[in-house]
Amino acid sequence: MVSNRIVEVYLVSGLDLAISKLARLSDRDIEDIKELYLNGKFSLEAFKKSANNAEMYYATPEQLHSNIQYIVSILSELRG
Secondary structure (H helix, E strand, C coil): CCCCCCCCCCCCCHHHHHHHCCCCCCHHHHHHHHHHHHCCCCCHHHHHHHHHHHHHHCCCHHHHHHHHHHHHHHHHHHHC
């Protein structure tokens, strides 16, 4: 069946995907963020900027801040 409807497609950047994983931050989320970073999908500076911006919109910014600091320390060690 063919339709005349318009389909909108939205693509998520690697950086946006990594930021979206900060709230839950399961072991799988951590591995995904590391893989995105190691594959050059975002820089550490871009990650810090976007993550810190996300804190303003999170219900418990203290928890998100803690998760951000934890991931930044992991990513910093990866590229030494």
